[in-house]
Amino acid sequence: MPNRSFQSPIKNARVHAVINRLAEAPRRPPSGGPHNDPAASLDPYDYVEYGFSIVPEQGELIYLLCRGIGAKRVVDFATSVGMSALYFAAAIHDNGGGTVIGSELVPAKIATAKSNLADAGLSGYVDIREGDARVTLSDLGGPVDFVLIDGWPVSQEPSLARELIQVIAPQIRIGGYVVNDNAEPDFLEFIGDSANGFISVNLPLKSGTELCVKVS
Numbered sequence: 746m747p748n749r750s751f752q753s754p755i756k757n758a759r760v761h762a763v764i765n766r767l768a769e770a771p772r773r774p775p776s777g778g779p780h781n782d783p784a785a786s787l788d789p790y791d792y793v794e795y796g797f798s799i800v801p802e803q804g805e806l807i808y809l810l811c812r813g814i815g816a817k818r819v820v821d822f823a824t825s826v827g828m829s830a831l832y833f834a835a836a837i838h839d840n841g842g843g844t845v846i847g848s849e850l851v852p853a854k855i856a857t858a859k860s861n862l863a864d865a866g867l868s869g870y871v872d873i874r875e876g877d878a879r880v881t882l883s884d885l886g887g888p889v890d891f892v893l894i895d896g897w898p899v900s901q902e903p904s905l906a907r908e909l910i911q912v913i914a915p916q917i918r919i920g921g922y923v924v925n926d927n928a929e930p931d932f933l934e935f936i937g938d939s940a941n942g943f944i945s946v947n948l949p950l951k952s953g954t955e956l957c958v959k960v961s
């Protein structure tokens with residue numbers, strides 16, 4: 746993976762060093778894992794060593810938008826080993842402070858994410874809530890500016906993405922953003938229903954990235 750430090754909107758070398766190290770590690774198992782292999786286990790505990798992380802183009806978009814709206818309180822579902830949290834935390838740091846509310850089921854991944862954030866000098870900006878995000882993110886303690894919904898496959902609908910957007914949508918401020926990585930059909934159905942207050946556009950990043958903004 747080429748080093749993107751020079752073209753990135755992030756100007757912090759310490760952050761880049763950690764992002765580049767994570768980007769060089771295998772993101773998913775050789776089979777592709779639960780997103781690509783129908784025979785693969787769906788148990789998150791079977792994939793402790795894999796990040797399934799967002800790609801730099803998605804991370805830089807998140808960073809840029811968070812800077813643009815002066816984000817102070819953001820949500821990272823899910824945190825895994827910390828790649829998306831690094832982009833969020835870099836933006837919150839550069840915005841003058843705030844909190845990334847992370848969420849992750851697997852404790853070993855939380856330990857890795859905390860270590861990566863510490864290496865980047867960003868520990869103080871991230872609160873990773875351990876457990877099932879449908880519970881841990883039910884009360885965000887006030888309005889949030891930006892949400893990443895980067896979920897995990899389940900055997901049948903509703904998808905985690907759909908369950909999470911239903912829990913979090915009322916807690917997003919007007920003008921706040923949601924980025925969805927996996928384009929789960931029932932997530933798109935929720936966003937496409939104007940009664941839920943969002944408009945969105947699909948971006949050709951990774952296998953399709955839905956960028957949504959709350960307008961009412």
Ligand SMILES: C[S@@+](CC[C@H](N)C(=O)[O-])C[C@H]1O[C@@H](n2cnc3c(N)ncnc32)[C@H](O)[C@@H]1O
Binds near residue numbers: 790849879
């Ligand atoms: C696609 S990965 C997230 C990647 C991360 N956003 C990044 O860019 O580095 C999805 C993560 O969701 C976690 N997960 C699965 N089910 C969960 C649940 N119910 N609550 C919280 N986390 C969950 C998995 O352990 C996995 O680490």
